[in-house]
Amino acid sequence: MYYPEPIERLIENMTRLPGIGRKTATRLAFFLLNAKESYVSELSHSLLDIKDKIKLCSVCFNITDVDPCRICTDEKRDQSTVCVVEESSHMMVLESASPGVYRYHILHGVINPIEGIGPDEVRIKELKERIEREGIREVIIATNPNIEGNTTAHYIGELLKHLDVKISRIASGVPVGGDIVYIDPLTIKSSIENRKDI
Numbered sequence: 001m002y003y004p005e006p007i008e009r010l011i012e013n014m015t016r017l018p019g020i021g022r023k024t025a026t027r028l029a030f031f032l033l034n035a036k037e038s039y040v041s042e043l044s045h046s047l048l049d050i051k052d053k054i055k056l057c058s059v060c061f062n063i064t065d066v067d068p069c070r071i072c073t074d075e076k077r078d079q080s081t082v083c084v085v086e087e088s089s090h091m092m093v094l095e096s097a098s099p100g101v102y103r104y105h106i107l108h109g110v111i112n113p114i115e116g117i118g119p120d121e122v123r124i125k126e127l128k129e130r131i132e133r134e135g136i137r138e139v140i141i142a143t144n145p146n147i148e149g150n151t152t153a154h155y156i157g158e159l160l161k162h163l164d165v166k167i168s169r170i171a172s173g174v175p176v177g178g179d180i181v182y183i184d185p186l187t188i189k190s191s192i193e194n195r196k197d198i
Contacts, residue, residue, distance in 0.1 A: 080137040097189035157198035
């Protein structure tokens with residue numbers, strides 16, 4: 001069944017979102033059709049704002065609306081340690097386990113030769129430059145404990161081993177093959193506190 005063109009276009013656009021099939025998209029479209037205009041207007045402005053106002057921090061590459069981001073400018077955090085994560089969502093999980101402790105470096109991916117992603121496609125070079133520039137004393141690598149995450153951690157360890165910096169990897173507790181976004185904060189906190197040198 002096809003609906004009037006504006007509704008059909010909205011349904012088609014929403015089915016492009018992850019995890020949204022046509023049935024859910026249709027239900028959402030009719031919810032929006034019946035919602036107050038003020039809500040639909042606010043929603044549309046929110047969608048435009050994430051494209052217009054969100055950028056990457058020039059220091060850590062986290063998503064932010066100010067540059068440098070609030071984490072990088074927080075002087076209460078340990079200035080000598082950087083926690084390296086794959087994505088901003090992973091940083092938010094770690095931050096929920098240990099709020100206000102670490103500064104971060106977001107790679108925006110991992111090394112994955114099968115997908116054609118090498119070290120130059122993620123922000124490893126920027127990490128090395130940052131360590132040298134800021135005098136970082138410890139790097140905690142918190143990539144996922146899967147093949148790609150382990151490959152990336154190993155590469156970073158090899159790249160940095162000649163520098164005067166302690167390199168550690170989050171400890172077990174995060175299951176092998178697991179995704180850090182779905183791990184509970186207590187397990188994450190334990191993994192960070194029991195990290196080991198590479």
